Amino acid sequence: MEFNFLTVIDLLGTFSFAVSGAFAAMEKKLDPFGVIILAFIPSIGGGSIRDILIGDLPVAWLSNNGTIGVILFAAVATLLFASKLKKMERVLTIFDALGLGLFTMVGIEKGLMWGYPPGICISLGVITGCFGGVIRDVVLNNVPYLFRKEIYASAAIVGGIVFFLLKSTSLSIELINILCILLIFSIRMMSLMFRWKLPMREVKGER
Amino acid sequence: MEFNFLTVIDLLGTFSFAVSGAFAAMEKKLDPFGVIILAFIPSIGGGSIRDILIGDLPVAWLSNNGTIGVILFAAVATLLFASKLKKMERVLTIFDALGLGLFTMVGIEKGLMWGYPPGICISLGVITGCFGGVIRDVVLNNVPYLFRKEIYASAAIVGGIVFFLLKSTSLSIELINILCILLIFSIRMMSLMFRWKLPMREVKGER
Amino acid sequence: MEFNFLTVIDLLGTFSFAVSGAFAAMEKKLDPFGVIILAFIPSIGGGSIRDILIGDLPVAWLSNNGTIGVILFAAVATLLFASKLKKMERVLTIFDALGLGLFTMVGIEKGLMWGYPPGICISLGVITGCFGGVIRDVVLNNVPYLFRKEIYASAAIVGGIVFFLLKSTSLSIELINILCILLIFSIRMMSLMFRWKLPMREVKGER
Numbered sequence: 001m002e003f004n005f006l007t008v009i010d011l012l013g014t015f016s017f018a019v020s021g022a023f024a025a026m027e028k029k030l031d032p033f034g035v036i037i038l039a040f041i042p043s044i045g046g047g048s049i050r051d052i053l054i055g056d057l058p059v060a061w062l063s064n065n066g067t068i069g070v071i072l073f074a075a076v077a078t079l080l081f082a083s084k085l086k087k088m089e090r091v092l093t094i095f096d097a098l099g100l101g102l103f104t105m106v107g108i109e110k111g112l113m114w115g116y117p118p119g120i121c122i123s124l125g126v127i128t129g130c131f132g133g134v135i136r137d138v139v140l141n142n143v144p145y146l147f148r149k150e151i152y153a154s155a156a157i158v159g160g161i162v163f164f165l166l167k168s169t170s171l172s173i174e175l176i177n178i179l180c181i182l183l184i185f186s187i188r189m190m191s192l193m194f195r196w197k198l199p200m201r202e203v204k205g206e207r
Numbered sequence: 208m209e210f211n212f213l214t215v216i217d218l219l220g221t222f223s224f225a226v227s228g229a230f231a232a233m234e235k236k237l238d239p240f241g242v243i244i245l246a247f248i249p250s251i252g253g254g255s256i257r258d259i260l261i262g263d264l265p266v267a268w269l270s271n272n273g274t275i276g277v278i279l280f281a282a283v284a285t286l287l288f289a290s291k292l293k294k295m296e297r298v299l300t301i302f303d304a305l306g307l308g309l310f311t312m313v314g315i316e317k318g319l320m321w322g323y324p325p326g327i328c329i330s331l332g333v334i335t336g337c338f339g340g341v342i343r344d345v346v347l348n349n350v351p352y353l354f355r356k357e358i359y360a361s362a363a364i365v366g367g368i369v370f371f372l373l374k375s376t377s378l379s380i381e382l383i384n385i386l387c388i389l390l391i392f393s394i395r396m397m398s399l400m401f402r403w404k405l406p407m408r409e410v411k412g413e414r
Numbered sequence: 415m416e417f418n419f420l421t422v423i424d425l426l427g428t429f430s431f432a433v434s435g436a437f438a439a440m441e442k443k444l445d446p447f448g449v450i451i452l453a454f455i456p457s458i459g460g461g462s463i464r465d466i467l468i469g470d471l472p473v474a475w476l477s478n479n480g481t482i483g484v485i486l487f488a489a490v491a492t493l494l495f496a497s498k499l500k501k502m503e504r505v506l507t508i509f510d511a512l513g514l515g516l517f518t519m520v521g522i523e524k525g526l527m528w529g530y531p532p533g534i535c536i537s538l539g540v541i542t543g544c545f546g547g548v549i550r551d552v553v554l555n556n557v558p559y560l561f562r563k564e565i566y567a568s569a570a571i572v573g574g575i576v577f578f579l580l581k582s583t584s585l586s587i588e589l590i591n592i593l594c595i596l597l598i599f600s601i602r603m604m605s606l607m608f609r610w611k612l613p614m615r616e617v618k619g620e621r
Contacts, residue, residue, distance in 0.1 A: 030354060033361040037333070037353070048260065053462065055471025057262025062327055120476055126451070134553060139341060141350055143555055146451070147444060154447040237561060240568040244540070244560070255467065264469025269534055346548060348557055 005174050006109055009181070011070050013102030016095045017042040018074035021136050023092040026082050028140055038136065039075035042099070043067075045132030050107055050124050054114055093192060096133060096145060101184035104129035104156040105177050108163055122160035129156045129184075151191035159184035212381050213316055216388070218277050220309030223302045224249040225281035228343050230299040233289050235347055245343065246282035249306070250274075252339030257314055257331050261321055300399060303340060303352060308391035311336035311363040312384050315370055329367035336363045336391075358398035366391035419588050420523055423595070425484050427516030430509045431456040432488035435550050437506040440496050442554055452550065453489035456513070457481075459546030464521055464538050468528055507606060510547060510559060515598035518543035518570040519591050522577055536574035543570045543598075565605035573598035 018039040025038035044067070048059045061067040107128025111121030130146050130153050137144040146152050159180045166176045225246040232245035251274070255266045268274040314335025318328030337353050337360050344351040353359050366387045373383045432453040439452035458475045465473045475481040521542025525535030544560050544567050551558040560566050573594045580590045 028354065029356075031356075031358070031361065033364055034354060037360055052259055052466055052471070053473050053476060055473075057259070057264070057471070059260050059262075062260060062323065068326070116476065119482070130451075138345060138552060139351060140354065144553060147442065147448060147554065151445070152448075153451055154445060157447055235561065236563075238563075238565070238568060240571055241561060241566075244544075244567055259466055264466070264471070266467050266469075269467060269530065275533070345552060346558060347561065 005177070006106065007066075009102050009177065010106050011066060013099050013106060014043045014067055014070050015074050016099035016102060017046075017132055017136075018071040019078055020092050020096040020099060020133070022075045022078035023082060023095070024136055024140055024142070026078065027089075027092070032079060035079055036072065036075045038140070039071050039078070041139065042096075042132035042136040043071050043074075045135040046103055046128040046130065047106070047132070049131050050110065050128045053127070054110075054116075054124070056114075094189070097185050097188040097192075099133070100129045100152070100156060100188060101159065101181040102129075103132070104159055104184055105163070105181055108160055109177075118160075118164045122157060122164075125160045126153055126156045150195065151187060155184045155187035155191070158187060212384070213313065214273075216309050216384065217313050218273060220306050220313060221250045221274055221277050222281050223306035223309060224253075224339055224343075225278040226285050227299050227303040227306060227340070229282045229285035230289060230302070231343055231347055231349070233285065234296075234299070239286055242286055243279065243282045245347070246278050246285070248346065249303075249339035249343040250278050250281075252342040253310055253335040253337065254313070254339070256338050257317065257335045260334070261317075261323075261331070263321075301396070304392050304395040304399075306340070307336045307359070307363060307395060308366065308388035309336075310339070311366055311391055312370070312388055315367055316384075325371045329364060329371075332367045333360055333363045357402065358394060362391045362394035362398070365394060419591070420520065421480075423516050423591065424520050425480060427513050427520060428457045428481055428484050429488050430513035430516060431460075431546055432485040433492055434506050434510040434513060434547070436489045436492035437496060437509070438550055438554055438556070440492065441503075441506070446493060449493055450486065450489045452554070453485050453492070455553065456510075456546035456550040457485050457488075459549040460517055460542040460544065461520070461546070463545050464524065464542045467541070468524075468530075468538070470528075508603070511599050511602040511606075513547070514543045514566070514570060514602060515573065515595040516543075517546070518573055518598055519577070519595055522574055523591075532578045536571060536578075539574045540567055540570045564609065565601060569598045569601035569605070572601060 021038040021040070021042040022035050025035040030038060044059070044061045047061070051057065051059045104125040107125035108121045110128070111124040116124065134144045134146050137146075162183060163176060163180045166179065167173075171179075228245040228247070228249040229242050232242040237245060251266070251268045254268070258264065258266045311332040314332035315328045317335070318331040323331065341351045341353050344353075369390060370383060370387045373386065374380075378386075435452040435454070435456040436449050439449040444452060458473070458481070461475070462473045465471065518539040521539035522535045524542070525538040530538065548558045548560050551560075576597060577590060577594045580593065581587075585593075
């Protein structure tokens with residue numbers, strides 16, 4: 001049951017990031033094959049880096065037809081429907097925020113399965129949630145969302161901390177996962193809507 | 208015999224991409240050590256990503272003096288002869304296209320050796336053929352060939368599909384390899400000469 | 415004894431690169447969580463690539479509280495004290511040069527432990543010393559130090575060659591390490607101060 005639940009989260013995250021990659025590719029006017037490749041990069045990038053770092057090789061998606069099918073479906077659906085959309089950038093941002101929440105939880109659960117302590121689990125969650133998008137943005141020569149002014153990685157870290165706080169309660173693990181996904185998604189979306197920023201220390205070049 | 212044939216393709220691809228990297232470095236006016244490092248990046252980048260993803264570690268080139276020797280030779284030869292060349296960009300493009308064809312086949316054959324199905328083999332071919340060049344372009348702050356308007360990854364994918372179609376015929380595997388390498392190289396070069404592009408869906412920001 | 419000595423070099427290099435990453439993040443006005451993530455990237459990036467290539471997984475820092483503690487300490491210290499500094503760029507450069515010297519030696523020693531020949535050991539030193547900084551610069555959309563005009567990778571390569579020359583003498587391995595670290599650091603700093611460059615072959619686009 002837990003396995004199935006995590007698989008669902010994983011596939012939803014894969015779909016969200018695949019759509020985000022396909023959108024980003026279409027914004028840059030790549031051809032259909034380029035759109036498909038860009039659908040793959042964020043959906044398998046963060047998880048691949050995580051699995052490489054912990055040594056869980058070969059990476060799972062190479063032999064997971066479900067993952068590959070979801071990515072291809074997302075790419076084709078985006079190719080068909082994107083031209084009907086009014087606000088490309090906004091849709092991209094929503095799917096990216098959804099993927100961030102879903103994949104952060106997948107990364108944390110994987111860390112727990114491998115017996116890592118909470119701090120490392122949260123780091124693996126951040127890597128899974130954030131770094132596929134970073135690769136997507138770097139190869140397309142965009143400034144990564146991770147390094148723009150609004151809250152991004154911080155949402156994943158807060159979600160991870162809340163996960164471990166709730167884990168000591170009697171709530172079911174599925175419910176905790178859903179709450180933390182919604183929390184990460186909400187923080188990210190509200191930071192964009194209300195232009196939330198964390199305080200930055202002022203840096204003086206000279207004085 | 209088949210092993211030797213694949214080794215020859217691999218070394219030719221290594222040489223082609225090493226020259227492409229050395230050229231790209233010289234265009235950016237890097238010093239000789241920088242040219243050598245940039246010769247390594249595309250020649251071992253794509254294959255390293257492939258081997259990391261499938262878990263075939265340590266990567267082969269670390270203990271393959273042939274590969275390292277070919278890369279060093281290509282870097283030194285480029286350093287010596289490049290200043291005699293009229294059209295740097297064009298030569299870079301030709302060697303890059305050669306490497307694309309050769310390494311796509313190397314990646315497909317490696318996928319077959321590891322027992323992966325055709326779709327994954329083609330993906331591994333694309334990764335081997337394209338991603339070394341992507342890293343080369345990203346670290347030099349160029350827009351990757353993969354994401355420019357002309358046909359690139361699509362040539363590798365078409366070559367991969369033709370490979371599996373021909374594999375069910377009675378043609379020898381060496382001949383099929385050579386045909387597909389020429390096919391990928393030709394598609395790529397002709398797309399540059401005749402400015403072929405795949406159709407892209409028009410995306411409207413507003414309407 | 416030798417193990418402890420290498421551990422000290424490793425932690426000093428980790429600290430130096432973590433400070434360099436935190437500084438680079440503050441220059442780009444990232445929020446505190448972004449500064450912490452950017453402290454991690456150069457300090458564990460080069461060593462992770464090295465360990466992935468030689469297949470030593472999971473990467474060591476995932477289960478090394480010392481490394482993680484040093485990085486967090488460096489990030490927090492930079493956040494607290496950076497605004498007091500007059501010349502951010504200069505401090506970043508000094509810590510980057512220190513990290514380059516320290517991590518090049520760590521990479522060479524690891525190559526020796528794994529039984530690789532001198533040429534590969536030097537390559538692993540260059541990867542450990544240079545590539546964390548390359549990732550830091552690429553994700554922040556800066557031109558990597560590695561690819562600017564002054565001497566960078568060349569300092570690491572020269573330090574590696576001197577290491578293997580001195581290793582056949584009767585000097586203790588600790589002394590050789592210290593000498594080579596100082597050599598790499600000095601070459602790098604002097605190349606910046608006196609604007610040293612290696613000769614580059616002149617490339618003619620047309621004639």
